[in-house]
Amino acid sequence: MELSRLDWRRASKSHEDGDQCVEIASGSDEVSLRDSKDPDGPKLxxxxxxxxxxxSVLKAT
Structure with a gap:
């Protein structure tokens, strides 16, 4: 999957100047995550x- 072509989204409750934002992007079979402060850095x-x-685990806690 070409990660640079994905449509990265930030949580709606995040602020542009927030210091702890995670962005996600969906592919056909995978979900990618990255740190919004370092979009060219590592991705999960x-x-x-x-x-x-x-x-589901996060929602349960």
Missing amino acids: VVSRSDFRYFV
Whole structure:
């Protein structure tokens, strides 16, 4: 997957000047995450099912 061509999105509750923002982008089978302060830095790419599990755990806490 070409990560530079993805449509990166930031959480709607984030502010432009926020210092702790994560952006996500969806591919056909994967979800990519990156630090909004360093868009050219490392990215984490996980399967859609792993991302759904991750979100469900966050919501449960």
